[in-house]
Amino acid sequence: MAARKTPPVAAPKRTSLLIATRKGLWALGSDAARRSWKLTGPQFLGHIVHHAVADPRDDRTMLAAARTGHLGPTIFRSRDRGRTWKEASQPPAFEAGSGRTVDHSFWLAAGHASEPGVWYAGTSPQGLFRSTDGGASWTGVKGFNEHPQRKTWCGGDQDGTPDGPKLHSVLVDPRDPKHLYIGMSSGGVFESSDGGADWAPLNKGVKALFQPDPDPPFGHDPHCVRLHPRAPDRLYQQNHCGIYRIDRPADRWTDIGAAMPKSVGPIGFPMVLHPRDPDTLWVFPMDDSDVWPRISPGGKPAVYRSVNGGKTWQRQATGLPKAQAWWTVKRQAMTADQAPTVGVYFGTTSGEIWGSRDEGRSWKCLVRNLPHIYAVEAA
């Protein structure tokens, strides 16, 4: 690949959170000290909002992926930081005659800094779509959607997770707009070096305990994959079967979940990276025992942080309930801000937003009584 140069990261700003829920979209804005928070909304009341994201390239564009229980999936976009929204003229949809239908757009990702207006959407079932006009119209990335191996990698559209198989974690290398990664539940992590024209699996070293082959080339279940913006050769993933790190150009993931306490385990949905330190990350473990309850182990929610790339982990639960709190935090529902002392935030399936303005050392409930939260993104 050509030499890559990392662009500077945007200066810190006041924190605002976009909260996508099963019943609409809310925003939570802070004062400069992140002590006082104001909730606004709802917008799209009654819509299932799977993801809402602000464009880091212009600080005014926002996209929201929505549907309802009966109406088909669409994307709304705002050019004024969420004050007004307009529906996409051509939402993500598979080719007529392909036999495939988009159940919902699940993951939104802004494109490369050098390509303003470019966005990516990952869908359920697994599909990859691209917009070049700020989210107004979307076309399928044929190199993935029509790849001859796609069905082998992903299985059929009826396979996959109970909420529907998903393409998520669309990651763009900040040094090269053509260098992309995606995660699929199920399917695994895949990489493209040519803007999505072709793809190759990147799953060596990752367990797939639900498959007969202990080290298959694909078919894994990454829940959330993150690329570090300042060290783009470093990726982490919170997987169905553990926590992993890779430092490219290596092609084998390192198991960093084995260092988690045995009583908690390495399973969870979300993962958040420190915006400046590639060795610092946070996860939110969940119970994978028995029939996979997928709630906080023992009803005692805790964030776990590593400051050394996953060699060791520290429990961060100060301020969180000590017992009888049976939360799930979904894969898009945990985020970090850009402040000098990073703020970390997560939303629960029970409609609470929790925040820490000291990198996870202490937590405070910022909002209660929202609907089931699907996604939280710093904006």
Add this chain to the structure above:
Amino acid sequence: MKVLIPGLLRSYTAGADTVVLPAHPTLDAALRDLNARYPGLRFRVVDEQDAIRPHIKMFVDGELARRLDTPLAGSAELMIVGALSGG
């Protein structure tokens, strides 16, 4: 013909609960006309493979229409319904 617009689609029709269309030979033609007037409406009720979405019902003069090639000749009313359930 008269098209009865359910509440869930009235954000497209500026709140109108009834839209009057000229005669069309099929349900598909009527929905395409409706989409030309109210862009985006069709994809919310018909998927990219031209199937009526699972929880959307369309009644032509009171008869459930399951396919887009349902003939509309001589029909007076199309009723679109969203069948939502669950919490």
